[in-house]
Amino acid sequence: MQTEASLQDQLHDFCGVFNDHLRALAPHGPSQRLNDAIAYALEGGGKRLRPFLTMVIARHHGAHESTMMAAGLALELIHTYSLIHDDLPAMDDDDLRRGRPTLHRQFDEATAILAGDAMQSMAFSVLANEPTADPSMRMKMVAELSRASGPEGICAGQDLDLAGLSNARNHQDVLAIAKHKTAAMFRASCILGGLAAGLAGPILDQYGAFGESLGILFQLRDDMLDETGDEEKMGKKAGKDRDAGKATIWSVDDSLSSRDVLDLAHRETLALIGQIDNKPPLLQTVCEFVMARSH
Amino acid sequence: MQTEASLQDQLHDFCGVFNDHLRALAPHGPSQRLNDAIAYALEGGGKRLRPFLTMVIARHHGAHESTMMAAGLALELIHTYSLIHDDLPAMDDDDLRRGRPTLHRQFDEATAILAGDAMQSMAFSVLANEPTADPSMRMKMVAELSRASGPEGICAGQDLDLAGLSNARNHQDVLAIAKHKTAAMFRASCILGGLAAGLAGPILDQYGAFGESLGILFQLRDDMLDETGDEEKMGKKAGKDRDAGKATIWSVDDSLSSRDVLDLAHRETLALIGQIDNKPPLLQTVCEFVMARSH
Numbered sequence: 307m308q309t310e311a312s313l314q315d316q317l318h319d320f321c322g323v324f325n326d327h328l329r330a331l332a333p334h335g336p337s338q339r340l341n342d343a344i345a346y347a348l349e350g351g352g353k354r355l356r357p358f359l360t361m362v363i364a365r366h367h368g369a370h371e372s373t374m375m376a377a378g379l380a381l382e383l384i385h386t387y388s389l390i391h392d393d394l395p396a397m398d399d400d401d402l403r404r405g406r407p408t409l410h411r412q413f414d415e416a417t418a419i420l421a422g423d424a425m426q427s428m429a430f431s432v433l434a435n436e437p438t439a440d441p442s443m444r445m446k447m448v449a450e451l452s453r454a455s456g457p458e459g460i461c462a463g464q465d466l467d468l469a470g471l472s473n474a475r476n477h478q479d480v481l482a483i484a485k486h487k488t489a490a491m492f493r494a495s496c497i498l499g500g501l502a503a504g505l506a507g508p509i510l511d512q513y514g515a516f517g518e519s520l521g522i523l524f525q526l527r528d529d530m531l532d533e534t535g536d537e538e539k540m541g542k543k544a545g546k547d548r549d550a551g552k553a554t555i556w557s558v559d560d561s562l563s564s565r566d567v568l569d570l571a572h573r574e575t576l577a578l579i580g581q582i583d584n585k586p587p588l589l590q591t592v593c594e595f596v597m598a599r600s601h
Numbered sequence: 602m603q604t605e606a607s608l609q610d611q612l613h614d615f616c617g618v619f620n621d622h623l624r625a626l627a628p629h630g631p632s633q634r635l636n637d638a639i640a641y642a643l644e645g646g647g648k649r650l651r652p653f654l655t656m657v658i659a660r661h662h663g664a665h666e667s668t669m670m671a672a673g674l675a676l677e678l679i680h681t682y683s684l685i686h687d688d689l690p691a692m693d694d695d696d697l698r699r700g701r702p703t704l705h706r707q708f709d710e711a712t713a714i715l716a717g718d719a720m721q722s723m724a725f726s727v728l729a730n731e732p733t734a735d736p737s738m739r740m741k742m743v744a745e746l747s748r749a750s751g752p753e754g755i756c757a758g759q760d761l762d763l764a765g766l767s768n769a770r771n772h773q774d775v776l777a778i779a780k781h782k783t784a785a786m787f788r789a790s791c792i793l794g795g796l797a798a799g800l801a802g803p804i805l806d807q808y809g810a811f812g813e814s815l816g817i818l819f820q821l822r823d824d825m826l827d828e829t830g831d832e833e834k835m836g837k838k839a840g841k842d843r844d845a846g847k848a849t850i851w852s853v854d855d856s857l858s859s860r861d862v863l864d865l866a867h868r869e870t871l872a873l874i875g876q877i878d879n880k881p882p883l884l885q886t887v888c889e890f891v892m893a894r895s896h
Contacts, residue, residue, distance in 0.1 A: 333752035336781055337760040340752055391718060396710035415691035416763050419714065420756045423686060423721065427751035430725045434743040441736035448729040448743055456722035457628035457635055461715045465632040468711050486631055 313591045321354050327375055343413045343421040347386055351404050356381045356495040363499030366586035376436035377447055377498040383429035384455045385491055387422040392464055446501050454494035463487025474553030477560045477567045484525035492521030512582045519575040524596050526568050529554035572597050608886045616649050622670055638708045638716040642681055646699050651676045651790040658794030661881035671731035672742055672793040678724035679750045680786055682717040687759055741796050749789035758782025769848030772855045772862045779820035787816025807877045814870040819891050821863050824849035867892050
């Protein structure tokens with residue numbers, strides 16, 4: 307099994323190439339302000355864990371590099387737009403994102419809403435126009451991504467998250483929010499990786515189940531970092547979720563300790579990896595990386 | 602040529618069927634508040650002119666009814682989401698839409714943003730999952746719709762519109778805003794109608810050019826109604842755009858009168874209809890309807 311250090315190297319190399327492709331998507335539409343806002347968002351950095359997962363799975367199964375990249379770009383566009391909207395004053399009201407002013411602070415609120423809207427369109431445009439994927443593959447990717455980003459995916463997750471402790475009473479409720487808010491996109495990242503390589507049938511479901519479980523683990527770890535993390539490393543204020551009355555495994559009363567819930571999710575993710583026959587060895591390293599991450 | 606009265610009847614009949622299909626898209630996701638907000642938006646009525654155009658063209662060229670309906674629903678989902686976001690306090694700050702409280706007044710701002718976001722996903726989901734269209738047709742429709750709704754389509758148009766008179770000095774500038782804000786979706790409506798019937802090549806471009814011209818005419822007429830219209834019929838306050846400093850052919854200084862600009866757009870639309878060989882006779886009636894509409 308590969309070490310976490312080699313994963314960091316691979317993730318770093320991937321980000322170099324991926325970020326170039328992402329920046330190249332900056333639009334040249336008639337509104338300079340909107341173009342600038344989208345370019346600002348595309349240059350914002352981030353771990354790129356979702357497209358990395360897509361790439362790891364797609365490459366292991368022999369996908370075309372360009373198909374894989376299109377899938378990763380579409381996922382990251384959706385993820386980035388969702389963060390822009392989550393940061394808005396009407397939602398989480400955040401001033402900082404990845405150490406820079408949030409889009410509505412750097413530009414204005416209307417432009418942040420429109421930039422997010424436009425980036426969602428761009429995600430589907432990237433998939434629909436990818437010449438190395440046959441139309442049937444492109445359509446499956448659009449269907450999967452639209453499901454993850456719609457009213458049963460991240461939009462529902464964010465709405466449940468905003469309702470916070472008024473909606474969530476125990477760790478099951480917290481996991482249900484994480485499933486939609488975060489895990490839906492991790493699930494889609496893994497499935498799009500498989501689709502990009504032409505996979506179908508049970509192995510796609512297995513990758514999907516792994517992605518969902520990893521996404522839940524990622525969110526639980528995120529909540530833990532919000533409680534205990536290093537503000538400088540995270541590029542955002544610690545304790546903000548708790549102060550905002552968000553439901554996390556640290557804020558709900560439950561028979562299980564927060565650490566128990568995290569360990570359960572960790573074991574479940576490893577078990578799901580174990581069920582996949584022909585898989586990239588890196589999956590387990592990614593899981594340990596998510597479990598151990600400090601920002 | 603058919604009369605405007607018979608067009609009204611056909612539009613009315615179409616709306617009956619179309620609205621049933623639209624309502625059936627109300628989601629059943631895990632957030633009841635989000636489900637309710639989307640259902641509220643889908644029940645809001647409206648002229649349904651965009652999907653009607655799709656249907657008129659698609660049916661004339663022998664499209665499958667279900668393909669045509671999917672295209673129309675996707676267009677209306679994008680249109681409806683864009684209105685929800687345009688109405689937000691950070692944008693046009695409207696309290697009324699089609700005679701009812703706007704979504705953020707009826708629910709709250711965060712839910713209105715998320716409902717709009719989710720409806721954009723739903724539009725692409727409807728196209729990607731339409732079983733009567735082959736994958737290649739679905740993909741072309743997704744590509745066209747994402748172009749119309751992205752940073753070179755309605756998002757740019759709305760951003761230019763918000764910049765208003767600081768950006769627009771004459772009627773050419775006003776037409777450029779209308780082209781993106783409104784005409785991009787009319788263009789897509791016509792092209793999706795053609796795609797649903799399997800059309801390709803020059804006739805698609807001709808339908809696209811007609812749609813764009815009709816959309817500009819529609820927007821100019823909308824601006825005129827804002828100046829002079831009947832508040833009760835429109836379901837919104839008159840003079841609001843002018844008060845908000847929006848750029849319209851009524852608000853810019855220009856060598857051409859507002860009426861001249863409108864008449865030019867009208868004649869251009871009719872000329873573009875004239876260039877299409879095998880076309881539904883109803884197109885001209887739709888053009889006259891747009892020119893004459895009072896709300």
